[in-house]
Amino acid sequence: MSFTINIKNMVCQRCNLVVSQIFSDLGIDLLSVDLGQAVVVEDQLSGAKLEALDNALQANGFERIDDKKGGLLERMKTLIIKSIHHQDHFNLSINWSDFLADELNYDYSYLSTLFSSVSGITLEQYIIRQKIEKAKEYLIYGQLSVKEIAFKLGYSSVAHLSTQFKKVTGMTPSRFKSSRPMASRKPLDNIM
Known part of the structure; x- marks a missing residue:
């Protein structure tokens, strides 16, 4: 067994x-x-x-x-990190609520409520922060334009990525790229 x-x-x-x-x-x-x-x-x-x-x-x-709830919370985080950071091609059409509910065999509203109550941020905010951390990585290595990064991470436009990026980091992607970005990267398990 x-x-x-x-x-x-x-x-x-x-x-x-x-x-x-x-x-x-x-x-x-x-x-x-x-x-x-x-x-x-x-x-x-x-x-x-x-x-x-x-x-x-x-x-x-x-x-x-x-504990069961703590394990479920970690499994949610792991699925999100794996999907955003460890896949060759990010699924542009991913529906996070369906994906997480299917993978974990729980109703999404339960997962969302559990995540928010334990983490202090919403599941959607966590996903956004993970995507912004991946955008930072792309910007640091400088191999993709902001437009390519927006497309790669499933954003509808550069403006949408830029708005979320500024909300999370306090600066635009272009400003981030021109600053000393290595110090502002976070370990994936510390993103909240």
């Missing part, structure tokens, strides 16, 4: 490697690992191993989530 462990702060493929190594070092066989989750054989998790796992995860900046 398998058991899913939800893990906070797993936001990149490197995180998967670190978490896989933690499980391996502890002699816990992984069935799979993905952003925000590890699946193990259930009978491998004794009290002592669970405590050792918690300590090793915390030492590496991760945290096991053992």
Whole structure:
């Protein structure tokens, strides 16, 4: 029988490697690992191993989530981060409410209410902030124009991207690009 462990702060493929190594070092066989989750054989998790796992995860900046709502919140964040930051092609026509409801098997209104009550911002604001962080990345590397970035992130126009960008960062994309942008990037797991 398998058991899913939800893990906070797993936001990149490197995180998967670190978490896989933690499980391996502890002699816990992984069935799979993905952003925000590890699946193990259930009978491998004794009290002592669970405590050792918690300590090793915390030492590496991760945290096991053992409550259902906290796990669901992390799964929402992980799906959003994965869709925006780790896909080769962002789905321009993504309907976030349908996508999250389908992926998590919960009604979107429940997911939205849960997210807002725990995070202090709406799910929509979180998605916007993640998209703006991705726009910052594109601007820093300078390989795309603002128009191309707007299209790539699913904005209806450059003006729409610029308005949201300024609302989140306090400056236009052009001003951001000409400033010293590296200091204003945030780790993906700290965006709120």
